[in-house]
Amino acid sequence: MPATAGSRRCGSVSEVPGAVPVPGTGQALAAAVARLRADGVGVVLTGAETTLPYARDRSGHDPGDVVFAVVVARSVADVQQVCRVSAEFGVPVIPRGAGTGYAGGAAATEGAIILSLGKLTAITGIDPDSGLCVVEPGVITSEISAAARAVGLRYAPDPASAAISTIGGNIATNAGGLCCVKYGVTRDSVLALDVVLAGGELIHTGHRSIKGVSGYDLTALFVGSEGTLGVVVGATLRLLPVPLGSVHTIAAFFETAEQATAASVDLFATGVRPSMLELIDGVHLSRIDDWRGSDFRARGAGLLLVQTDGLAAAAEAALLRDVLVRSGGEIEVTDDARRTDELLDIRRWTSQDQAPRPEITLNEDFAVPRHRLVEMVRLIEATSARFGVVITILAHIGDGNLHANLRIPRSELGPDGALPERAWLAADAMIAGALEFGGTITGEHGIGMLKRRWLRTELGDVQYGLQRSLKTLFDPQHLLNPGKVFLD
Amino acid sequence: MPATAGSRRCGSVSEVPGAVPVPGTGQALAAAVARLRADGVGVVLTGAETTLPYARDRSGHDPGDVVFAVVVARSVADVQQVCRVSAEFGVPVIPRGAGTGYAGGAAATEGAIILSLGKLTAITGIDPDSGLCVVEPGVITSEISAAARAVGLRYAPDPASAAISTIGGNIATNAGGLCCVKYGVTRDSVLALDVVLAGGELIHTGHRSIKGVSGYDLTALFVGSEGTLGVVVGATLRLLPVPLGSVHTIAAFFETAEQATAASVDLFATGVRPSMLELIDGVHLSRIDDWRGSDFRARGAGLLLVQTDGLAAAAEAALLRDVLVRSGGEIEVTDDARRTDELLDIRRWTSQDQAPRPEITLNEDFAVPRHRLVEMVRLIEATSARFGVVITILAHIGDGNLHANLRIPRSELGPDGALPERAWLAADAMIAGALEFGGTITGEHGIGMLKRRWLRTELGDVQYGLQRSLKTLFDPQHLLNPGKVFLD
Missing domain, CATH: 3.30.70.3450 (Alpha-Beta Plaits)
Incomplete structure (x- = not known):
């Protein structure tokens, strides 16, 4: 059955109560869905029309012809119950915010439940005296900034997607943004997390104090873990003073x-x-x-x-x-203020440019030490010429973080939508350069599906194995966003 | 045999080549020491006089009458070999910098090898253009600051012990200091680590770029792990511009x-x-x-x-x-500048005050959200009155991090040097308050030996178990600084 948008087989999830489901299959998914409906957990969606918006993120990664269901959580208890049922039936769970990621981290996979946190949108506490804000994961990031401004403070991280991405998604990828160069990335503003583990248990990492070194820093470990170690259901964020003077x-x-x-x-x-x-x-x-x-x-x-x-x-x-x-x-x-807005609009527009184009984009996102930046830009331009691929550059240049976007004409895609080999070869060449310069394959987008092929090279075999073991420790059945980050 | 300084049994490590050593015993230690000497690994010390300076840190924690040896590493290869021999013979390894910790994290334990990193003192690279510095773990922190200043930059973290502590020790405890309130703690300046794992394998975490989200943040996990997950043998640090203008x-x-x-x-x-x-x-x-x-x-x-x-x-x-x-x-x-120095000397002196006193000190180090600070200070004063214990306060108050030091007259110590029960009850009362206020039991000193009794309370049973499992994943034989951080 060919993959066509709008006719995904998610509509075919059949409910077979009574039958013994086989883990990791559509049967298991159907049984899990039946249980969740019976338990009254969240809002359960299985029809093609209602689930389609949950199939992909902004990366352009096409999950193909996959069967999946969606559960829209209405409470932390819903998330816990989804994780319990997931473990019982062997059904993968893919946590999802607004789906604005660029690496395919939230994309649907076969037989999975997409667990939407998008309706957990409460800002549950704001404490101007301590400079803290407590939020649910589905809050849109710019709403946190607005709430902070209302009490004379600011939430510093400002990913270019702040108006449309959720704080849970920002945490899952350790999102960067425009002002990291002075004010740091998402991790630097996260003091504590509430996390539902693979088995459904809830833990509270970190503390409401600015500093703290009690035990291992699980808060930092969960930040950037792309939903593969646990499901973030709450966060305590640090707020900073609004800078004095004018910009x-x-x-x-x-x-x-x-x-x-x-x-x-x-x-x-x-x-x-x-x-x-x-x-x-x-x-x-x-x-x-x-x-x-x-x-x-x-x-x-x-x-x-x-x-x-x-x-x-x-x-x-x-x-x-x-x-x-x-x-x-x-x-x-x-x-x-008006002219500033006009100039910043140039940058904002590049991130939000959704104009229809006769091309698709493969977003690279490497980061290098500052003194290698000029070489990296030269390498990008040489790679573009060598492989005949248009590669555009947008960069948080102060952090050494370059978005090199490969623009591939749709006419050059394979019959199944696959990118031509030279696109991947061009990406390979740039990634090799970034690593040789002491950098990383991803500065802020995460690994997701699209950067898995290079992760082992960056980490080395020993560390790659250790990271895989860490995943298994937190998620013994490999049910939390499986197939993401690691290739095998 | 009573514990008296100067007559520790470390002198009695007997070398029994040929015998089959029993892991975790003095016999195993002797066999490991014999192997390390035969292999020419580092400088191996076993005499009471030469090992005594390695028995404790600045916490006042008395390790008692313990048998241990010391290996002073001269290279990363030495560290790897110590970890291999440790695994083979079942001998614990305690990584150690300058021993300036306040929680007993580097204190000797029975049958262990103290692995001194104090002679790995090279600043192996400094890159002003990228704002990076690469160091070995035994470099004194203030020497990094001096090297940075020499190229017009600064290493921002400045623990009060900077003139005597090593960067490896700072990393092991995620040390704070006086300027964290604006410039962050040690973790915020660590970009990459070279770490020897329990089995002797070497991994490289992080990257030389400022940003990066490839895989789990093992760099952050090792920072503050108190030598229980691996041995840090190198670090890439971020350098910042020297602030313009005058202070x-x-x-x-x-x-x-x-x-x-x-x-x-x-x-x-x-x-x-x-x-x-x-x-x-x-x-x-x-x-x-x-x-x-x-x-x-x-x-x-x-x-x-x-x-x-x-x-x-x-x-x-x-x-x-x-x-x-x-x-x-x-x-x-x-x-x-002169008057500034005089004023800052007040603060510096309090940290370096080693004047002989008729009392010993139990250092507490909790941190609370800013708006609970006044309540916390009141609680400290009430606790002092309630239990009849002098408690002094020194605080990184801008971070909400209070050093409440209990001063116990030597005349009130038990025959084995034990603190009187009321000192622990007073500490319990303050810790309970710090946790109730949403804070932590330790803002920057770490858990070591002295704060183990409260860690489970702060983390909760589920997270405590998860952190224990994490330790076991990295160190299956529990040979890296065992008995520290976790009570059981």
């Missing part, structure tokens, strides 16, 4: 992305720690111009967007500006 | 420690993030006056030491000063 924004256009990259590295010699330092290449600028009628591309093929904040924002921006001018950039500095 | 220091004296605490909490409403925020109580001020002829105690019984840095340091200090004045403090503000 200063610099747009610096360079002739090439390589020149812009070199200039970004030079900025650090000033001793200023910018609150944002982003790179956008010429292809992205052209697309924005096409879409919005702007003329950014005419100003250069490499744009740095830089911000400073705090009481010294103006003085810091002046120091950075001097370096950018010396590096040959065409510079614009502003602290005007 | 401004405020000394604010209050009538009571409670008043100083309340004022410290109020500071956060300004939106300023100080680079240091420390509390020192009246007992400490009196002791400094006695020792140095100063008159700090006459100015109050609660001192806040506050710093701001960066280009806006003066403006930020002014905002903080206003709050402290309104809170009734007697205030002194300076950006003079």
Whole structure:
């Protein structure tokens, strides 16, 4: 039966109460679904139409023709019961937030229950005096920021997807974003977690104090574990003061992305720690111009967007500006709110660009040490030429984290939607470079389905085996998001 | 045989080549020592005089009358071989840096090899362009700071022991310090680790890039694991820019420690993030006056030491000063280097005070959310009165991390040096409070031997069991620092 969107076999989950289900099969799924319905657990969906929106994430990964069901949890108790039933019937569970991931981590797999946390949306506590916020996993990240602002504070992490992603998803991937360069990634703002384990038991890791070293740091272990070790059902987040003073924004256009990259590295010699330092290449600028009628591309093929904040924002921006001018950039500095928004829109738009295109995208996301960035950009450009693949660059350049996106014309896809081999070879070449430079295959997207092929190379055989054993310790039956992160 | 310093039985390690050793006994230790000597591994010490300095740390914990040997590693290969021989003969290994811990984590135990990393002191690489430094575990922390300064950067963590502790020890306990309130704890500066596993295999966790989410965060798991999961033999550390501008220091004296605490909490409403925020109580001020002829105690019984840095340091200090004045403090503000040093010496002295005293100290180290700090200080004072124990307070108050030190007259110790029951009851009462307030039993010292009795209470039975299983996964024979962290 060919895979066609809208006719997934999830509608065919047949309920066979009374029969003895075989674990890992559609029968087992049907039996588990029957039990969950009988127990009144969450909202159980099995029809093709209602489950289809849960089949994939934003990575473009196509899960193919798979049978799965969806349970929308209404409480922590629902999550615990799903995990208990999963263990009893041997049915995989795939935790899911808003499905905005770029690595296929939340994609459906055969015979699984997609466990949606998207309706657990309460901000259950906010404590301005301690700088804490307690949330359920389905809260949209920007709503946490809004709640913090309402009490004069801020939730620092700001993934580009903040308006559409959930905090649970951010935690599952240890999401980064635009201001990590000064304020850190998701992990740096997570103090404590409530986690449902594979067997359904609930634990509370961490503490509400800023510091703590009691036992192993399971909070850090769960952050970024992509739903393979447990299901995050609550989080205590750290809130920071809103920076004093005004924000200063610099747009610096360079002739090439390589020149812009070199200039970004030079900025650090000033001793200023910018609150944002982003790179956008010429292809992205052209697309924005096409879409919005702007003329950014005419100003250069490499744009740095830089911000400073705090009481010294103006003085810091002046120091950075001097370096950018010396590096040959065409510079614009502003602290005007409207103009700042227009400039930031360039970056926001690139992340939210959902315009229909005659191509699909393979998102790479490696990170390298700062002093190898120029070499990495050269390698990306050489790889593009060598394999005849358009590769665009968008980067949290201040963190050394590059999004190199391979654009593959749909006409070049295989009959089953498979990417052409040269796309993978191009990705292989860039990944090999990133690792050789001391970097990593993924800075913030996670491994999911799409980066599994390189994980063993990065970790080495011994550590890979140790990480696999860790997975087995937390999830002996391999029922939590199985098939993700590890290839075998 | 009574325990007396200087006559430990470590001198009695007898070498019995040829005999079949029984694991976990002095015989096994002797056989392991013979093998290590034959293999030419490190410098092997077994005499009482040479091993005595390795028996304890700064916690005051007395390991008693134990047999142990010492191997001073000269290379990573030495560490690997010690771990292999440990596994073969069933001999425990206790990794050790400078022995400056406050929880007994490095204390000797029966039949163990103390594995000293203190001679692995190379700074093997420093990369100013990327802001990275690669070090061996035995480097003294302040030497890393000096090496960073030499290239215009800084290693941010600054535990009060920085002049005498090793980076390996800092990593083992996830050490905090004076500037965590703005710049984070040790974990926040560790990008990658080289770790020798229980069986002797070497793995490399993390990456040299600032960000990375490939697989589980084993780097964070090893940081703070107190030598119970593996032996850290190398670390890649993040270096930050030296803050621009001048540092401004405020000394604010209050009538009571409670008043100083309340004022410290109020500071956060300004939106300023100080680079240091420390509390020192009246007992400490009196002791400094006695020792140095100063008159700090006459100015109050609660001192806040506050710093701001960066280009806006003066403006930020002014905002903080206003709050402290309104809170009734007697205030002194300076950006003079000499006067700053004099004020900081108050804090440094309290950590390095090794003056002989007719008392011993039980160091508590809990942390609570900021808005519970005043209650916590009240509870400490009430506990002191209730159990008739002098309890002094020194705090990284900006992080909510309190060092409450119980001072027990030597005359009240048991014949075997045991603390009187009321000291433990007083500690129990404070720990119960810290946990009730949502805090932790240890903010930065670790569990070691002295805080094991409370760990299960903090973690809960399920998480405690999970953490024990994690230990067993990494160290199936329980040979890495056994008996530490977990009670059973």
